[in-house]
Amino acid sequence: MKTNFKVYVTLGLHVNFYHSWRGDTPDEAGFGTDMRVIRGILDILDRAQATGMTARVYWDVDAYWTLQTIIPEHCPDILERIRARVSAGMDEVILGPFNNGANHAATPDEFRAAVTWAIENPWGSGLKQQFGRVAPFYRPQECMFTTGHEALLKACGIEGVLLYYSLTPFNTLGAFLPPLPLEDRFNPLWFRTREDQPPLVLFPCLGLTDLFEFVSLEDLMLDLHARQQRGEIRSDVLVHLNADADLETWLPVRLPRFLRWFPNTGGIEEYLRVVHKYPWAELTVPSAYLADHPPRREVLVRQDLADGGFDGNYSWAEKFSSLLAWTALERSRLASLRAEVLAQRSGLDLSDMLWEGSDSVFFQRLIGLSTTHFGMSTPIINEERQARALALLNNAAARAEAAERRAAHARKATSPLPKTTALYAFELVPAPPRRHQPIPEGHVAVSLPIVLPSDIATVRLERASGAPVPASLTDVRVLPDGRKQCHVRFVAAIGGQADYDYRLLPSAAPLTPPPTLTQLRNRWLEILFSTQSGIASFRYLEREIGGPDFLKPFITYKDGSRGVTYLTAGFSFRPLSDETWDGLQRVCLRATIPMRTHRGNYESELLFVFTLFDALPYLYVDATVRYAYTPPTDVIHNMLQKLRRLMDLNWIETAPFQITPCLDPPQGRPLRIWKHNHLGITAYYDLNYGAINPRNRQLDAFNHQVTNGWVAVSDGQMGLLVGQDASTLASMAFCPMRLRQVQHQQVLSLNPFGSYYGRMLDYQHLGGNGIGARLLTAFSGALRPNGPSYNGQTLRFSLMLAPYAGDAPPDRIQTDAGLHFYPPGAVIHHAPAGIEADLAESLRASCEAEARRQRLIDPLPLSPPTAFLCNPVSGGVVLVWDAPPGNLATGYEVAFRREDETAWQTRQVEATTRLFIPGLKDGVIYHFKVRALCEAPEQGRVRCSAWTAEQIGIPGATQPTTRWKGMGRLPVGALAHLVLLSLWTVIRRRIKREIS
Structure with missing residues (x-):
């Protein structure tokens, strides 16, 4: 029996200088972090190469924002150094999308352009144009993938794709697949999302936080090799690490001498050293490994993929x-x-x-x-x-x-x-x-x-x-x-x-x-309304699709140390007496969500108008939601997010129109989600997460479906389609969901244009110690509640509710839902x-x-702006504020002065809530204030609000780092577990070396 199998390692760096966390300046508040970290990585690689090590990595780079727009002006040396390494055959470049885009929600034309222009384009920023050659593998931005990408990628000459198969909440595939044997999990696979799609080569990747799940890269390698020697793994394996190139964890952490034994603190230098420590380990790149190790088996994953919160679209679609x-x-x-x-x-x-x-x-x-x-x-x-x-x-x-x-x-x-x-x-x-x-x-x-x-x-x-x-x-x-x-x-x-x-x-x-009216009825639908629950009964062809719990809007707000869910205080009927009807009936309901908190009492208002046409089997809902405004007192500014904005981080969840249909799948069959993407493909996935991992039988939040117009849920005999209207309000994934198990029965809630929050998905079925998942959940800026973004905002959206018989929505309903989306x-x-x-x-x-x-x-009072905050930068300040309520401000006046002066300088700006004031002297104290303006041309005058309270700013000063209030407690237990586990691992390794 062959036992001389090897453990290969490949290191992938995703280069993108265009961030949601930071701005567009060549300093630490912008892409200066990228430049510093990548130069540090290149220095480490060059030093290792000079000492005789094989120091190979691969890079994927977005063409438009990074290669075409930022690097040529600010850091051409980085491009030249990577290009030299690729030309010398040390490194490899693989494909990232031209536009750095959310291309799982792209049309066919948009997706083809994103892929082909990444290779070559009229502006010369294509990867083949910049580096001479590109490996035929595609790393989707944020691992975003949808059914139909397989055929389009194949047509563009792309053979494979990189996706995270992780044990932490920065994940793509981990929760959707039963545990694979290790020799498959750490090797290329065949991959597709539907049986009729051509298979792609899949490189399963780990993130750097995954290493904590195995204690360290060295421990993972040693464990895999030990299994090879025992015959549990009968092949070579590939440990594939891929992460953003601007992560500080690629660089060594400066630690006291007595702590330098601690794993995962040496960055890429540690990874190179560990690989070269063992004769059975080798550094490689994807194309070289694939040449000798073809895919071993096929996996089918039906969900639309993205590596955001809750393993889906949460981080991009729900703010x-x-x-x-x-x-x-x-x-x-x-x-x-x-x-x-x-x-x-x-x-x-x-x-x-x-x-x-x-x-x-x-x-x-x-x-x-x-x-x-x-x-x-x-x-x-x-x-x-x-x-x-x-x-x-x-x-x-x-x-x-x-x-x-x-x-x-x-x-x-x-x-x-x-x-x-x-x-x-x-x-x-x-x-x-x-x-x-x-x-x-x-x-x-x-x-x-x-x-x-x-x-x-x-x-x-x-x-x-x-x-x-x-x-x-x-x-x-x-x-x-x-x-x-x-x-x-x-x-x-x-x-x-x-x-x-x-x-x-x-x-x-x-x-x-x-x-x-208190009831709407045509030959298909019958809806009874009530002041207690809004909708008392929703029937389709005499079958109940919703009861008193069907409609349940709510807001979850943190009051003290815990989140409190605030429900509506009943509903009231509003007359529509100024309307004339022919061929339809309408009902208007108003509700409020009162929040009695330790900070004060606040109230959000909901207005729903339900329309039922005589000739259509659909219920239409026009919603207006006015969320209460609660005073913002928390500042966002942490290691990743250079945002510095006042917010109220007590907001957790918003559910403006949560609906829970009455569905009853047969024993052993899970509920099924039907989805329609922008390629025109209708597909489904089953809510079988509990069969893969019992801890995922109930999910607080998930959003695994791109919604080109609509999404539907079915129990096999009956279903409900929910459609959105792009001319009113739209989202790439407009309908987050929540899954509950009640007496062995799945209960699914849908939350159009809202955002759920709670426990992340669990990955214990994949092994690991759970430390990496706990650390990432605590520290990641991508896994915070989206609720604060809705504070004081107004939503207007239009929904189409279409019950149907059977499993998949009938073609007729799908077509009509598409026409509702694009009216x-x-x-x-x-x-x-x-x-x-x-x-x-x-x-x-x-x-x-x-x-x-x-x-x-109108002579309405004009309130001053709120949430006024001064952010010092070198040579100036950035002022931010929230618009006053009422949508009355047509502009703002900003005033500022040095502390040792009395005269104010003023500037007027249009209706923006951000102003950069340059030309200020570093280290000098300045005072700032702002007021709202309301210009009424017919009256020939400008009304002014009162000034805000003055803010003090010192240009050039370091901004304080404020821990997320919404982060909760630091995972002290996980940190202690990690320290003890790491110490024991190091001691055990040393004992083994002494014995051998």
Whole structure:
């Protein structure tokens, strides 16, 4: 029997200078950390090479942000040194995405560009262009992967992928696979996410924190080799470490001499020394190892993958700022698709504006997909990064919407309608789900914003043929000039031979206010509402899909030392008496969530409007959620997160519309999650986590599904689909979930546009001592509650609830959910006198602008900004604050002076909540204050709030490091366990050496 098997080690460094934790300056508050650490790593490698060691690593580098934008200007020496090592055959470069992007939520065109441009691109920053050669392996940014990437990667010439198979909460595969034999776990595998996808080579990786699970790299190697000698492992094995290149743990820790024995403190120097210590160990790179060690077996993982909190999308998808950024991204997609449809109808070429070149909407959206714009930092990202993300993505959306308006104007010019007595003549513009795809055939609930003359009380809708269409006027609001802003709601057929031309005419029918209902019913659905639970019963074809516990919004807030879950204080019915209904029924519920805390009493407000059309088997929900504002007193600033922002870190969870469907899977079958990604692929995964690890039978939070429009859950006989609307609010993964086991029965709660928190997933089925997982949970800035980001914010979102019979959602429901996600636009061919608009969206925007203008001229009190904080930097300060409530501030005035002076200098800024003041003298004490401004042009004056309390700042001063209040207690037990275990391991090793 062969016993001379070897233990190979490969070290991978992920290079990305564009962070959510830090800003864009070449110092420790920005990418200066990256430059310092990587130069240190290169120095160690060069020194080791000079002493005769084999010092090999591999690198993956994002092309756009790092290679193209930052390194050439700030640290070209780093590029030259890596390039020299690759040319000499010491190191290897593998592929990372061009855009550093959340590409599991990319369209096919976006994903292909992210991969192919990473290899070669018109700007010369491709890895092959920079290094001469690239190994055909792909490390997804944040390990983000979805079904369908296999085929696309293969088409781009990529043979393999790197994903974390970890024992800590920085993980991708660990909780989703039963324990593999060690000789498989530490070797390449075949990998795919669905049976019809081509398999890729998978390199399972460990993070540096995983080493604590085995005590150290040396102990892991010794254990694997001992198993090889005993015949338990009958092959070579590969210990594959991969981590961000800016991690301080790559560098040696300066310790007193008597502590230098402590493992995992010597950085890459320790790893090199350990490998060269044993004749049966060898350093390698992925391509060299794979050449002699083909994949041993295949694994199938159906979840959408990402290495964030709770082994999924938590860290990127669930922050409030992430919702704003992703909604802007989806607006740019939707407007681009509708503009292209209109351009084709009118013979207009918008390719340059929408799709081609670095100035196109497509390119701006592609780089806007960077994961850095959405996380990984929780509960917020760096101020500078957030401002840049929103500017980039809002600009992409604005340019796409400008293209849509241009195409609409051309359409009106090329297809003028005959004169009409109608109030409005409009043409629906449905969008395909993706570029180069046909318009799907289905039905959509249209909500068209319009403005009616003051003398019009009721209307009727008809097609161009004159056929009547049931339509309702909802959301009526009287404008100052007497006109009425409202929405026309009706059901439209889309695709095939559908007629998209409509006319809205005055109606002679009297205005009959609708009743205040407590029940909605059509031939499919019956929903009973109550003041106790909001929804008392939700039935589909006589089967209960939800009972009194179906709807349960809540907020979890830390009061003292523990989190308290605050529920709604009942519901109340609100009349909709200014509406007119034809073909639908509506119910409006209002609720509050009172929080009685030791800091004070606060109240959040929820408003839900439920709409049921006669012709559709879906319940629509329009939600407005106004979270209470609690005073922020905690400062975020730790080893990783150079954020320095005042927040209230007592917020833990938000659940604005938590729903728990009544599902009853057969004995032995878990609930199943159905998901639809941006490649157009519908797939599923089962909630079988308890069968893999009993400790994961109940999960406090998980988000393992990319949601291109919708997500669904099924027990095999009945299911519920939940859809989002990209024109209102969107997320790459909008529906976090929570799994409970009640009397051996799985109970699943869904939390659209909320964020759960709790215990991370468990990995004890993989062995390990649990120390690494405990340390990472305590110290990681990616695993904090997202709740604080919602403090004082307002959410507006639209949901589609679609119960169905069977396992997978029927194709018809999937199509209609897609149409809800990307609703049709409308070209306004004719409107009442005085209303100028090419698109219905323009009417909505003008009405919102008018409403804001009215708020500005109303004599409402203007509050000063809150959460004002001064952050000193070299030669200046960065001031941050929160906008005052009421959305009244149109700008701010900042005042500052030296402490030894009396005169204030002032600066006025637009409606931003961050200002850098340069040109200040280091070491000098300055005073700062800020106040809000409200400019009302019609009144010719500017209102001012009171000044904030003064802040003192000393430019050049070191910012204090503040421990996360939300971090909880340090894992003293884990640290003590680690010290004792490490000491015993070192002693045992020494005893073994003496004996031998």
